[in-house]
Amino acid sequence: MVVILDLMRMAGALAEGATGAVTISSASELDLVRRWCERTGNTLITTSPADAGLGAVLVRRGRLPDPAATLGPDRLPGARLWLYTNFHCNLACDYCCAASSPRAERRELGVERIGRLVRAGADWGVHEVYLTGGEPFLLPEIARIVADCVRLLPTTLLTNGMLFRGPGLRALQAMPREGFALQISLDSATPDVHDGHRGAGSWARAVAGIGVALGEGFRVRVAATIASPHAADLAALHDFLDGLGIARADQVIRPVAQQGAADTGVQFSRESLVPEVTVTADGVYWHPVAATDERALVSTQIEPLGPALSEVYRLFAEQWAAAGAAARLFPCA
Secondary structure, three states: OHHHHHHHHHHHHOOOOOEEEEEEOOHHHHHHHHHHHHHHOOEEEEEEOHHHOOEEEEEEOOOOOOHHHHHOHHHOOOOEEEEEOOOEOOOOOOOOOOOOEOOOOOOOOOHHHHHHHHHHHHHHOOOEEEEEOOOHHHOOOHHHHHHHHHOOOOEEEEEOOOOOOOHHHHHHHOOOOOOEEEEEEOOOOOHHHHHHHHOOOHHHHHHHHHHHHHHOOOEEEEEEEOOOOOHHHHHHHHHHHHHHOOOHHHEEEEOOEOOOOOOOOEOOOHHHEOOOOEEEOOEEEOOHHHOOOHHHEEEOOOOOOHHHHHHHHHHHHHHHHHHOOOOEOOOOO
16 A cells, blocks of 8 residues: 555646656556556556566656557558668758768669568558658669559659659659659749759759659659748748649648758657658668668668567657657658
């Protein structure tokens, strides 16, 4: 009963959502704490080292918010699988979170491995696949990669939209229209901001690429990376994209992350990000925005993928319980 009195005193002193620790001396006392939490509407978060019969348990005042209700089922860990097809790119954007450029190492996943990873993701319970880079349209096999992915899961390919001519156009035309979307980067309604970060003439070529993709019958999403968005600039961009025929639901606005080539931007840690499992040639990472950050590395073992997916889900469940919904979404797509 001493443990119950300690719990009652602690709970009375805690604000809703706050946590406190109570010492236990046996497995039976741990079970007592668990049952008390269930009856009183509080949450048992962690135990340490209760298996040895002595330790501290962490209790949260009140129930945890349901992550599925808070984030949406499509944003739970494992719902999305990100694959960095490669790291080399025809552009060298000054805020690229992956530090991609024409000089970057290719670091490709490869056609066969991508097929295996998507199959493993589908078997585990992944809902959709995102292919990114680098610039995926630099890969001669990109049409086959897309087809292999779409056969298993809905797929989105991120691109700068500048290579839809010659071999790139033929690859585009060979891609499926159903279960597939292109996400093209466009940062502003006029060339100045976009070209200032991505290179002179890139805005006009990206807009032309959007037109080509729409003309070929693809669903096109547009993602803008904006360091300090102003209401007037956002309104102008939305109006411009409306005029191109891009649905509002397919207009993605995301901040600059201080990762890769960016020396300024929003700072994140693994603990502050809701994970979106990301695979590169170097390993499995917590989130696509941190796919070159060793602190976000989950495993250097890429295959089999299932254990890494399960581990990320487990780690996030612990993080969610301890932080009480403090982690945030970073909208890469």
